Amino acid sequence: MSERERWRRETYESFTRGAPERPVPFESLSGLPVEPLYTPENLREWSHDEKLGYPGEYPFTRGVYPTMYRGRVWTMRMFAGFGRPEDTNARFKYLLAQGQTGLSTAFDMPALMGYDADHPRARGEVGREGVSISTLDDFERLFDGIPLGDVTTSMTINCTASIALAMYLAVAEKQGVAWSRLGGTMQNDMLKEFIAQKEWICPPEPAVRIVTDMIEFTSTQVPRFNPVSISGYHIREAGSTAVQELAFTLADGLAYVEAALARGLDVDSFAPRLSFFFDIHNDFFEEIAKLRAARRVWARFMKERYGAKKPESMRLRTHTQTAGVSATAQQPLNNIARVAIQALAAVLGGAQSLHTNSYDETWALPTEEAVTVALRTQQILAEETGVALTVDPLGGSYFLETLTDQMEGATLEYIRKIDAMGGMIRAIDAGYPQKEIADAAYRYQLMDDRGEKVVVGVNKYVMTETRPIAYLRIDEAVELEQIDRVRRFKASRDIAKVERRLKQLADACREARNVMPILIEAVKDYASLGEISDVYRQVFGLYREPIIF
Amino acid sequence: MTADRTVRVVVAKPGLDGHDRGAKIVARSLRDAGFEVIYTGLHQTPEQIVATAVQEDADAIGLSVLSGAHNYLFTRVLELLREKDAADIVVFGGGIIPPEDVTALKAMGVKEIFTPGASTQEIVRFVREHIRAAA
Numbered sequence: 001m002s003e004r005e006r007w008r009r010e011t012y013e014s015f016t017r018g019a020p021e022r023p024v025p026f027e028s029l030s031g032l033p034v035e036p037l038y039t040p041e042n043l044r045e046w047s048h049d050e051k052l053g054y055p056g057e058y059p060f061t062r063g064v065y066p067t068m069y070r071g072r073v074w075t076m077r078m079f080a081g082f083g084r085p086e087d088t089n090a091r092f093k094y095l096l097a098q099g100q101t102g103l104s105t106a107f108d109m110p111a112l113m114g115y116d117a118d119h120p121r122a123r124g125e126v127g128r129e130g131v132s133i134s135t136l137d138d139f140e141r142l143f144d145g146i147p148l149g150d151v152t153t154s155m156t157i158n159c160t161a162s163i164a165l166a167m168y169l170a171v172a173e174k175q176g177v178a179w180s181r182l183g184g185t186m187q188n189d190m191l192k193e194f195i196a197q198k199e200w201i202c203p204p205e206p207a208v209r210i211v212t213d214m215i216e217f218t219s220t221q222v223p224r225f226n227p228v229s230i231s232g233y234h235i236r237e238a239g240s241t242a243v244q245e246l247a248f249t250l251a252d253g254l255a256y257v258e259a260a261l262a263r264g265l266d267v268d269s270f271a272p273r274l275s276f277f278f279d280i281h282n283d284f285f286e287e288i289a290k291l292r293a294a295r296r297v298w299a300r301f302m303k304e305r306y307g308a309k310k311p312e313s314m315r316l317r318t319h320t321q322t323a324g325v326s327a328t329a330q331q332p333l334n335n336i337a338r339v340a341i342q343a344l345a346a347v348l349g350g351a352q353s354l355h356t357n358s359y360d361e362t363w364a365l366p367t368e369e370a371v372t373v374a375l376r377t378q379q380i381l382a383e384e385t386g387v388a389l390t391v392d393p394l395g396g397s398y399f400l401e402t403l404t405d406q407m408e409g410a411t412l413e414y415i416r417k418i419d420a421m422g423g424m425i426r427a428i429d430a431g432y433p434q435k436e437i438a439d440a441a442y443r444y445q446l447m448d449d450r451g452e453k454v455v456v457g458v459n460k461y462v463m464t465e466t467r468p469i470a471y472l473r474i475d476e477a478v479e480l481e482q483i484d485r486v487r488r489f490k491a492s493r494d495i496a497k498v499e500r501r502l503k504q505l506a507d508a509c510r511e512a513r514n515v516m517p518i519l520i521e522a523v524k525d526y527a528s529l530g531e532i533s534d535v536y537r538q539v540f541g542l543y544r545e546p547i548i549f
Numbered sequence: 550m551t552a553d554r555t556v557r558v559v560v561a562k563p564g565l566d567g568h569d570r571g572a573k574i575v576a577r578s579l580r581d582a583g584f585e586v587i588y589t590g591l592h593q594t595p596e597q598i599v600a601t602a603v604q605e606d607a608d609a610i611g612l613s614v615l616s617g618a619h620n621y622l623f624t625r626v627l628e629l630l631r632e633k634d635a636a637d638i639v640v641f642g643g644g645i646i647p648p649e650d651v652t653a654l655k656a657m658g659v660k661e662i663f664t665p666g667a668s669t670q671e672i673v674r675f676v677r678e679h680i681r682a683a684a
Contacts, residue, residue: 112565124620124621125566128616198567198568198592237568329664361645362645363647363648441574449668474617476620547588547590549572
């Protein structure tokens with residue numbers, strides 16, 4: 001009998017006969033069982049060198065850099081965007097003045113779906129959920145006075161990401177900043193759009209082809225730029241478990257690698273610039289284990305399946321964001337506590353950058369005050385708590401290492417299934433990840449409704465009256481003003497030039513030439529986001545999703 | 550009004566917003582509670598939603614909006630229902646909608662608005678209590 005077994009029988013069981021454990025399910029949010037105690041016996045087959053290794057070295061479980069936050073703390077990157085470009089520009093400047101170290105741009109729904117502000121489908125949505133962008137004129141206002149050579153910018157945009165990248169490069173050119181100096185990230189992860197976030201123009205194959213164009217183009221022209229941020233965030237927010245988030249995200253990543261290899265690119269020429277984005281939810285240890293498992297699984301695939309040689313190709317660098325879906329409208333100040341704990345998990349998981357949600361986001365876009373609290377939460381973590389003093393401080397924890405192995409195992413099982421279906425594009429066509437997520441979301445909601453998962457302030461510790469909070473209002477006039485400006489601006493263009501560019505773009509799309517060079521010329525001649533998206537619609541056709549609920 | 554047939558609800562995602570976790574959960578909860586549910590899928594215009602509701606002879610429309618465009622989209626659906634002489638179709642909904650807007654939308658004729666944290670039981674109870682199948 002092992003010592004652990006002896007303890008279980010002699011001490012634990014005799015104790016719980018008199019004092020039973022709480023009648024709650026002892027399992028993680030993903031449903032993995034959690035034992036009362038973890039000891040070296042859980043790690044009997046486990047090898048330090050094989051499973052952990054050292055930070056900055058394969059398989060990168062403990063972190064992608066040798067010094068981690070001792071060298072530089074994570075990038076504090078608050079997602080911001082609303083109203084007209086100048087409104088967001090002011091918020092950017094405010095955040096930089098408050099000590100934020102990178103920008104992150106939220107676009108409005110029309111920009112995300114390929115419509116100009118003056119399109120009928122944009123009505124009611126202009127500048128609501130993010131900044132309104134139709135032409136390069138808007139982009140110039142958005143980044144006015146922000147030195148693009150010094151600040152890195154992340155842009156959450158997908159089916160129109162190629163257009164945003166073209167506009168960003170054009171603005172850099174106008175600022176006199178060489179593309180080789182530009183750092184930043186386009187989200188540009190179309191596969192997870194079909195799986196979860198649901199912003200699209202054309203079907204998966206042409207969508208992935210444009211993503212591949214961007215990977216190819218930036219690998220030589222904008223070498224410090226991350227052309228895609230392979231995102232689990234939206235998968236999780238759509239209701240998946242942590243295991244599904246990890247598995248589908250890595251499977252998406254593998255699909256992009258395959259697409260780039262099929263283009264004839266060398267794996268080490270583009271893999272170092274692939275980046276990731278994960279959600280950080282409430283289950284503290286599971287989230288930390290998820291990031292550690294993500295690094296190990298990715299490193300193994302890159303080395304073993306794709307024969308990457310450069311360590312940089314095997315490194316999974318990730319942005320993180322606290323879980324919007326965990327925030328509650330009831331007792332909104334409680335969200336500050338949730339965000340702080342989730343942010344701590346992101347840091348202990350070794351994230352490269354972090355966005356902390358604001359407590360008021362279940363009501364509206366955040367106020368300046370709420371954003372400041374969220375940013376200060378990160379600064380407190382980095383500078384007051386001591387968690388950034390050593391690399392992977394939880395490494396070697398019997399519990400955490402067991403959990404990391406379990407996450408890895410469950411992920412590999414999903415990836416095997418997806419491989420067997422012929423890869424992620426086929427799996428999406430079959431509705432597989434969509435269905436898995438819808439089922440998990442429904443199960444979670446039912447547990448929540450039955451009170452099996454406690455949500456403080458919602459199904460337990462409920463208060464009838466809570467103090468209202470201030471929230472951000474976006475005046476209706478903003479929309480009308482922006483529409484009017486876009487109309488006038490579009491009327492002032494040399495329309496023959498615009499049309500010539502759009503025709504050249506359509507040809508490049510049809511002839512399978514890389515779209516980026518012509519896109520850059522097109523936006524410089526002020527072809528609009530909506531007009532360019534129309535070309536995509538005409539050439540590639542519209543995507544229609546299978547309806548699964 | 551007699552409940553000859555099952556209450557029929559159109560669950561719809563108006564506008565460009567793709568956040569469909571809530572809409573799908575609501576659609577499934579209502580279906581599991583015994584209602585007839587038609588889920589429109591994403592990116593519907595108010596015109597498309599009203600046309601579906603009229604065509605399907607729906608008793609209610611549940612709108613889910615998380616993009617902040619609720620004022621425009623809910624109002625437009627109400628307007629179109631009146632134009633089509635279908636104002637008896639009950640409109641309810643949910644999303645990221647601040648309290649002030651909830652009050653205003655209800656004053657305009659939206660029957661109920663559910664915000665983050667609402668349970669599926671609450672929503673099912675609402676439909677059971679407030680929506681009757683047209684004879």
